[in-house]
Amino acid sequence: MADYTLTELMAVTAAREIRDGEIVFAGTGLPMLGVMLAQRTHAPNCCIIFQAGTAASQLAHLPMSVGDPRNMRGAALAAGLNEVFSYILQAGRVDIGFLSGAQVDRFGNINSTSIGEDPRHPHVRFSGSGGACDIACLARRTIIIALHEKRRFPERVDYITSPGWLEGAGSRQKAGLIRGGPSVVVTTKGVMRFRHENKAIYLASYHPGLTAQGVAEDTGFNLDIEGANETPAPTSEEIRILREVVDPERIFLK
Amino acid sequence: MPSDKLIELSHAASLVPNGATMSFGGFTTQRHPMAFVYEMIRQKKRDLYLFGHSPGGDWDILIGAGCVRRVELAYEADEAFNTVGPRWRKAVERGEIEWEDYSNFAMVSRFAAGAMGLPFMPIRSLLGSDVMHQEALTREQRAADLRTSPQKLHVMESPFDPSDRVVLVPAIHTDFAILHVQKATIAGTVRIEGQSFADVQQALCADHVIVTTEEIVAEEVLRREPERNLLPFFAVHHVCHVPFGAHPYAVFDYYDYDPCQLKTYHDGAPDDGTFQEYLARYVYGVKSHAEYLEAVGGSARLDGLKADPAYGYSPNLRRRRLEG
Numbered sequence: 001m002a003d004y005t006l007t008e009l010m011a012v013t014a015a016r017e018i019r020d021g022e023i024v025f026a027g028t029g030l031p032m033l034g035v036m037l038a039q040r041t042h043a044p045n046c047c048i049i050f051q052a053g054t055a056a057s058q059l060a061h062l063p064m065s066v067g068d069p070r071n072m073r074g075a076a077l078a079a080g081l082n083e084v085f086s087y088i089l090q091a092g093r094v095d096i097g098f099l100s101g102a103q104v105d106r107f108g109n110i111n112s113t114s115i116g117e118d119p120r121h122p123h124v125r126f127s128g129s130g131g132a133c134d135i136a137c138l139a140r141r142t143i144i145i146a147l148h149e150k151r152r153f154p155e156r157v158d159y160i161t162s163p164g165w166l167e168g169a170g171s172r173q174k175a176g177l178i179r180g181g182p183s184v185v186v187t188t189k190g191v192m193r194f195r196h197e198n199k200a201i202y203l204a205s206y207h208p209g210l211t212a213q214g215v216a217e218d219t220g221f222n223l224d225i226e227g228a229n230e231t232p233a234p235t236s237e238e239i240r241i242l243r244e245v246v247d248p249e250r251i252f253l254k
Numbered sequence: 255m256p257s258d259k260l261i262e263l264s265h266a267a268s269l270v271p272n273g274a275t276m277s278f279g280g281f282t283t284q285r286h287p288m289a290f291v292y293e294m295i296r297q298k299k300r301d302l303y304l305f306g307h308s309p310g311g312d313w314d315i316l317i318g319a320g321c322v323r324r325v326e327l328a329y330e331a332d333e334a335f336n337t338v339g340p341r342w343r344k345a346v347e348r349g350e351i352e353w354e355d356y357s358n359f360a361m362v363s364r365f366a367a368g369a370m371g372l373p374f375m376p377i378r379s380l381l382g383s384d385v386m387h388q389e390a391l392t393r394e395q396r397a398a399d400l401r402t403s404p405q406k407l408h409v410m411e412s413p414f415d416p417s418d419r420v421v422l423v424p425a426i427h428t429d430f431a432i433l434h435v436q437k438a439t440i441a442g443t444v445r446i447e448g449q450s451f452a453d454v455q456q457a458l459c460a461d462h463v464i465v466t467t468e469e470i471v472a473e474e475v476l477r478r479e480p481e482r483n484l485l486p487f488f489a490v491h492h493v494c495h496v497p498f499g500a501h502p503y504a505v506f507d508y509y510d511y512d513p514c515q516l517k518t519y520h521d522g523a524p525d526d527g528t529f530q531e532y533l534a535r536y537v538y539g540v541k542s543h544a545e546y547l548e549a550v551g552g553s554a555r556l557d558g559l560k561a562d563p564a565y566g567y568s569p570n571l572r573r574r575r576l577e578g
Contacts, residue, residue, distance in 0.1 A: 053449035065333035067281035069567040080450040130329030134359035163382035175382030176419030
């Protein structure tokens with residue numbers, strides 16, 4: 001079995017969610033590691049889209065922002081935000097969007113705006129939506145990356161920056177959203193998915209060395225752990241590619 | 255022949271009155287008109303009203319320097335260099351700034367509506383989110399400034415299919431748009447290389463467009479390949495020749511971002527005292543952009559950022575978070 005870090009396990013777990021040929025809308029950090037790894041393993045034909053204006057880059061160096069000049073490398077198209085959001089995302093051409101935030105709730109709603117009951121007078125202010133709300137509304141499905149702590153997984157997020165399944169089954173449609181919704185949450189402690197019948201989150205797997213009960217105790221709502229098993233470990237080849245090819249500079253890998 | 259619009263940077267910045275509505279080109283870590291921003295801080299602009307999608311350190315330093323009163327935005331950070339703009343965060347948490355939250359798609363659609371002369375744009379985003387349900391500006395704050403849309407947005411059923419719902423977002427018109435680009439002519443024809451972000455929409459919804467450029471190119475050169483140009487000369491009012499005008503941010507094909515300078519900024523900016531020291535050293539303490547470039551290390555620093563023509567960036571740049 002390969003020796004690996006938590007960041008590497010999360011990147012590999014996220015990469016395995018991507019199918020060959022899919023169009024992926026990625027943000028900075030772990031999502032970039034996941035897509036670049038997927039392209040070099042099981043999904044050589046998946047495409048990476050950056051909201052700042054590039055499609056299907058063939059990244060040679062890991063970008064540090066979606067506005068990074070590195071995103072131009074081998075791209076099939078360079079344009080701007082309007083082209084990417086209107087003709088690619090809104091038009092339904094994005095299969096997967098990556099999202100993250102400070103809080104995630106039991107229906108996969110995400111907060112990346114502020115902490116506190118009144119967003120006009122927040123205790124802590126973050127960057128704000130950026131393209132996250134748009135990706136959450138308009139990608140065919142989303143993958144959420146999150147730090148797993150009790151306070152970061154409350155019953156309800158303080159502010160829905162990015163709509164998940166809102167209040168459960170049927171509520172996205174009721175809100176007027178025409179597609180999408182979160183399919184998986186990859187955290188520092190496990191992998192969570194959503195029950196088909198009510199769209200509530202459940203623990204699908206806990207990372208090696210942890211227990212389902214332990215992960216539930218680090219979650220702010222009553223976490224359904226029925227049927228959870230251990231997250232499959234990365235292969236030594238996946239770890240080699242991450243370290244030697246994707247992020248040799250150790251920008252995001254820890 | 256179109257006229258010569260070339261002016262000095264300090265003159266260009268002096269054209270912006272206190273209280274102006276503005277937007278700046280670029281996206282998080284690339285092509286912000288930083289030299290223009292520093293000049294505005296030196297000229298002590300006040301009460302600026304900014305519109306943006308994903309600004310970065312351009313807004314953060316202006317907010318920290320006390321130049322900004324109200325903003326409408328989607329995001330304010332330098333991405334991997336710092337996931338929230340430190341002065342933006344402080345200003346919100348201390349109640350020192352008025353703001354309204356949108357998403358990137360919403361903001362770009364608002365600029366596009368303004369650029370096309372339309373009152374609003376329909377989008378399928380925001381539905382179900384608190385970006386739609388919540389307003390950061392109060393009704394009184396909206397009414398107090400006629401340049402703010404009286405309503406944040408409006409949800410509407412399609413007149414052609416009542417089961418189909420869209421969100422109408424209001425057009426933006428600004429007094430000024432400031433872009434930093436790779437190439438421009440003295441008449442104002444503009445070429446942007448790489449990702450164009452929303453620079454075109456931002457320019458075309460502004461009354462006055464000021465372009466700072468890495469290189470001044472002859473009109474006939476840009477007109478040889480007009481399909482590569484993004485703005486015609488008649489949409490641009492003033493041009494400034496400012497090499498390294500986006501430092502410490504990147505300009506595709508010219509230079510990379512400067513990880514050392516960004517670290518210096520982000521290490522110091524969260525604290526009021528060290529932020530003021532940064533301003534004193536790199537903004538107030540220099541008289542011009544040339545002096546700023548010397549203050550950050552001159553050619554010894556800048557040569558290391560220059561783009562490799564085969565990549566459009568510096569492939570060997572040391573970017574790992576530097577310690578100590």
